[in-house]
Amino acid sequence: MGNIQFSGLATGIDTASLIKALVEAKRQPIKILQKQADVFQGRITRLDEFAAKISALRSAVAAISATTSFAAYMGATSNKDILTVTASSAASEGNHTVSITQLAKNQTTLGTPSTTITSTTAAAGISGTLSLTPSGGPTNTVTVASTDTLEGIRDAINNSVVKAFGTLTFASVPVNATTVTVDGKTYEFTTGTPSGSNIKVDTTGLTTAAQAASALASAATGGNKGANSTMTASGATVTVVADTAGAAGNAIAMTESGDSGNAVLLSGATLSGGGAPSYSASILNSGTSSNPSYSLVLTGKNGGTANAFTATGLSGITFSNSANAQDAIFSVDGITGIHRNSNVVTDVIVGVTLSLVDAPAGSPSVSVSITKDTASVKTKIKAFISAYNDLKSYVNANTKFDLVTKTGGPLMGESAVSTVSRGLADLIVNSVSGLTGSFTALSQTGVKTQTDGTLTLDETKLDGAMGSDFQGVINLFAKNYSTGTEGVAYKIQAKIDQWMSSVDGVITTRKSGIQTSVRRLNEQIEQKESAVALYEKSLKLQYSRLEQLVSNLKDQSGALNSIGARLY
Numbered sequence: 001m002g003n004i005q006f007s008g009l010a011t012g013i014d015t016a017s018l019i020k021a022l023v024e025a026k027r028q029p030i031k032i033l034q035k036q037a038d039v040f041q042g043r044i045t046r047l048d049e050f051a052a053k054i055s056a057l058r059s060a061v062a063a064i065s066a067t068t069s070f071a072a073y074m075g076a077t078s079n080k081d082i083l084t085v086t087a088s089s090a091a092s093e094g095n096h097t098v099s100i101t102q103l104a105k106n107q108t109t110l111g112t113p114s115t116t117i118t119s120t121t122a123a124a125g126i127s128g129t130l131s132l133t134p135s136g137g138p139t140n141t142v143t144v145a146s147t148d149t150l151e152g153i154r155d156a157i158n159n160s161v162v163k164a165f166g167t168l169t170f171a172s173v174p175v176n177a178t179t180v181t182v183d184g185k186t187y188e189f190t191t192g193t194p195s196g197s198n199i200k201v202d203t204t205g206l207t208t209a210a211q212a213a214s215a216l217a218s219a220a221t222g223g224n225k226g227a228n229s230t231m232t233a234s235g236a237t238v239t240v241v242a243d244t245a246g247a248a249g250n251a252i253a254m255t256e257s258g259d260s261g262n263a264v265l266l267s268g269a270t271l272s273g274g275g276a277p278s279y280s281a282s283i284l285n286s287g288t289s290s291n292p293s294y295s296l297v298l299t300g301k302n303g304g305t306a307n308a309f310t311a312t313g314l315s316g317i318t319f320s321n322s323a324n325a326q327d328a329i330f331s332v333d334g335i336t337g338i339h340r341n342s343n344v345v346t347d348v349i350v351g352v353t354l355s356l357v358d359a360p361a362g363s364p365s366v367s368v369s370i371t372k373d374t375a376s377v378k379t380k381i382k383a384f385i386s387a388y389n390d391l392k393s394y395v396n397a398n399t400k401f402d403l404v405t406k407t408g409g410p411l412m413g414e415s416a417v418s419t420v421s422r423g424l425a426d427l428i429v430n431s432v433s434g435l436t437g438s439f440t441a442l443s444q445t446g447v448k449t450q451t452d453g454t455l456t457l458d459e460t461k462l463d464g465a466m467g468s469d470f471q472g473v474i475n476l477f478a479k480n481y482s483t484g485t486e487g488v489a490y491k492i493q494a495k496i497d498q499w500m501s502s503v504d505g506v507i508t509t510r511k512s513g514i515q516t517s518v519r520r521l522n523e524q525i526e527q528k529e530s531a532v533a534l535y536e537k538s539l540k541l542q543y544s545r546l547e548q549l550v551s552n553l554k555d556q557s558g559a560l561n562s563i564g565a566r567l568y
Contacts, residue, residue: 015543015546018543019536019539019540019543022535022539023532023535023536023539026532026535026536027528027532029528030525030528030529030532033521033524033525033528034521034525036521037518037521037522037525040514040517040518040521041518042410043410043411043414043514044511044514044515044518046398046410046411047411047414047416047417047507047510047511047514048511049394050391050394050395050398050411050416050417050420050507051500051507053387053390053391053394054391054420054496054499054500054507055500056387056390056391057384057387057388057390057391057492057496058492058493058496058497058500059387060380060383060384060386060387060388061384061387061489061490061492061493061496062493063380063383063384064380064381064384064477064478064489065477065478065479065487065489065490065492065493066478066479066481066490067089067474067475067478067479067480067481067482068089068090068481069089069478070089070377070380070474070477070478070489071089071377071470071471071474071478072089072372072373072376072377073087073088073089073091073092073093073351073370073371073372073373074086074087074370074371074372074373074376075087075091075352075368075369075370075371076368076369076371077098077366077367077368077369078366078367078368079364079366080357081357081358082100082356082357082358082359082360082364082366083098083100083354083355083356083357083366083368084354084355084357085352085353085354085355085368085370086352086353086355087351087352087353087370087373088351088352088353089351090350090351091349091350091351091352091370092350092351092370093370093371093372094369094370095367095368095369095370096332096333096349096367096368096369096370097332097333097334097365097366097367097368098330098331098332098354098365098366098368099330099331099363099364099365099366100328100329100330100356100358100359100360100363100366101329101330101331101359101363102326102327102328102329102359103326103328103343103356103358103359104303104304104326104327104328104340104341104342104343104356105303105323105324105325105326106299106300106301106302106303106307106323106325107279107298107299107300107307107308107309107321107323107324107325108297108298108299108300108321108322108323109297109298109299109309109311109319109320109321109322110284110295110296110297110319110320110321110322111295111296111297111298111311111314111317111318111319112295112317112318112319112320113125113126113294113295113296113316113317114316114317114318115316116287116293117150117293117294117295118287118291118292118293118294119149119150119292119294120149120150120151120283120294121149121150121151122149123146123147123148123149124146124148124149124150124153124316125146125316126144126146126148126150126153126314126315126316126317127144127145127146127148127314127315127316128144128313128314128315128316129141129142129143129144129313129314130142130143130144130153130157130311130312130313130314131310131311131312131313132157132160132277132279132298132309132310132311133309133310134162134277134278134279134307134308134309135305135306135307135308135309135325137162137165137278138162138163138165138239138241140160140161140162140163140277141313142156142157142160144156144314146316150283150294150296151283153281153296154281154282154283154296157277157279157280157281157298158277158280158281160277161276161277162276162277162278163241163242163243163244164241164242164252165239165240165241165242165252166239166240166252166254166266166267167237167238167239167240167266167267168180168182168213168216168237168238168240168254168264168265168266168267169209169213169236169237169238169264169265169267170209170210170212170213170236170237170238170263170264170265171209171236171262171263171264171265172209172212172261172263173189173203173206173207173208173209173211173212173263174189174203174212174259174261174263174264175189175258175259175260175261175263176189176190176191176192176203177189177190177195177258178256178257178258178259178260178261178263178264179198179256179257179258180216180254180255180256180264181253181254181255181256182220182226182229182231182240182252182253182254183226183227183228183229183240183252183253183254184226184227184253185199185220185224185225185226186198186199187199187200187201187216187219187220187224188200188201189201189203189212189215189216190202190203191203191204199219199220199224200219201215201216201219202215202219203215208236209236209263210233210235210236212236212263213233213234213235213236213237213238214233216231216233216238217231217232217233217238218233226240226252228242228243228244228252229241229242229243229252230243240252240254254266278300278301278302278307278309279298279299279300279301279309280298280299280301281296281297281298281299282296282297282299283295283296283297284296284297296317298311298319300325302341302342303325303326303327303328303341303342303343304325304326304327304328304339304340304341304342305325305326305327305341306327306341307325307341308324308325327339327340327341328340328341328342328343328345328356330345330356331363332348332349343355343356343357344356349368349370352368352370354368372466372470374463374466374467374470377466377473377474378459378462378463378466381447381457381462381477382457384477384489385447385455385456385457388424388428388454388455389454389455391424392421392424392452392453392454392455393452393454395411395417395421395453396452396453397409398410398411398412398417399411399412399413399414399417400412414510415506415510416499416506416507416509416510419499419506420499420506420507421453423495423499424492424495425449425453427488427491427492427495428442428447428449428455428488429441429442429443429449432476432485432486432487432488432491434483434484434485434486435472435475435476435485435487436483437469437471437472437473437475437476438465438468438469438472439465439469439472439473439475439476440476441476442476442488444465444476445461445462445465445473445476446458446459446460446461446462446465447462474487475487476488477489477490478490
């Protein structure tokens with residue numbers, strides 16, 4: 001049956017309005033359920049906002065939760081034109097003197113053609129096998145034909161792949177049972193029988209490191225050779241080189257064990273199978289735009305003598321160094337002759353980066369000072385307090401009871417909010433156990449709790465605390481991985497991670513419970529809506545039949561009246 005439309009014409013009753021009123025009355029329980037669902041959904045929204053505040057607090061405490069990131073130092077020099085300096089949290093206060101003898105430089109090698117080359121895209125007339133040998137590394141070869149262009153030669157060099165390599169340097173003859181594993185083969189130094197399937201390196205009669213190196217290289221031949229590499233001995237050093245340049249399957253791994261005498265030093269213990277060369281090729285025009293004269297230029301990607309290289313083997317071009325690779329040479333606090341292959345030095349003064357800018361004649365001394373960066377520390381503490389107060393103010397606003405309206409805030413009585421709020425408050429006011437410095441509680445450094453639970457900072461007191469025991473302030477907030485003590489910020493971060501766990505955190509669990517309630521309410525609403533729809537359909541059918549009955553009765557009455565009139 002289609003939709004029934006009527007307006008009580010037969011009965012004189014406004015049946016449409018009557019049905020609407022009856023259906024509306026029937027829907028009252030649905031409205032109650034919908035209101036409950038809306039309340040729950042609103043609570044989920046507020047919990048999401050609450051979780052965002054917690055995440056913001058976590059970001060703030062993360063910056064002060066570990067001494068390695070919280071403690072801050074700054075560096076200064078007496079002459080920035082010669083030397084600049086930066087300091088990390090691993091630094092310590094102090095003054096140093098640095099003098100620079102020379103700066104590190106990258107090698108530049110000029111390839112001068114025997115005849116003038118006026119085009120980079122025409123055959124250059126250069127041929128042969130270019131051998132490029134980095135300092136201490138295997139030779140990289142590039143085949144060049146006379147028909148190759150200068151651009152083609154440049155690209156071939158830049159796109160070439162250097163073979164992986166490593167070295168084993170012997171200081172003495174290894175003791176019996178020392179093993180070295182290279183490229184999947186294990187070699188055992190012994191005068192007897194090696195263990196299991198180990199390959200024997202016979203040390204009988206060996207007395208020098210060079211003899212030990214030679215014995216290893218001799219043992220690593222034929223079926224005893226690694227599938228992807230070859231060993232060669234030179235003096236006391238064995239060089240291991242991948243058989244195929246850059247092939248992913250030709251990685252070389254080297255390990256050792258049982259070397260109680262420290263006879264073997266590995267370099268490049270794990271290699272990737274090769275990579276891009278440590279130099280790059282480019283083209284230089286030493287002529288003019290209208291009358292060019294092109295040359296090939298090879299430039300080391302890194303400075304220092306360890307990154308020097310040689311180039312030989314091509315006919316039609318001569319290679320010569322226009323700038324030799326050289327180390328940075330400098331002194332620190334009277335220790336002279338320090339060499340590094342870069343002008344950015346990170347491993348001389350612990351936690352301090354020295355950037356060598358110039359090496360003036362006479363190597364004048366530059367003073368370096370490392371001091372505590374208390375301003376940075378204070379900024380991070382302020383950020384923590386701000387994030388904490390933002391969270392606490394949100395909780396206060398959403399959990400208070402309004403005495404005028406007699407209603408509670410949308411998060412009033414919310415268990416997850418109570419758990420987090422109490423947990424944070426406890427961590428803020430409680431002392432930190434295990435600390436040996438001057439401070440064990442935040443209040444001692446000027447961080448105090450106000451009556452509404454928010455925090456305030458006495459900057460003067462914090463400045464005094466950092467001045468008297470800087471590390472003690474750091475340890476009060478952060479985890480000190482050297483001593484194992486856990487400060488307030490570290491504990492807050494750990495607690496937040498627990499509360500915010502996507503598996504069993506209180507926020508996740510509570511939201512899941514509320515969402516389940518919303519889902520059940522929606523199911524009840526859907527069921528009741530279906531029942532109301534059937535009820536409305538039934539009412540319309542009943543009143544339609546009533547109208548039809550009344551209409552029929554009226555028709556019958558009219559007919560009877562007509563008959564009666566004719567009879568009389």
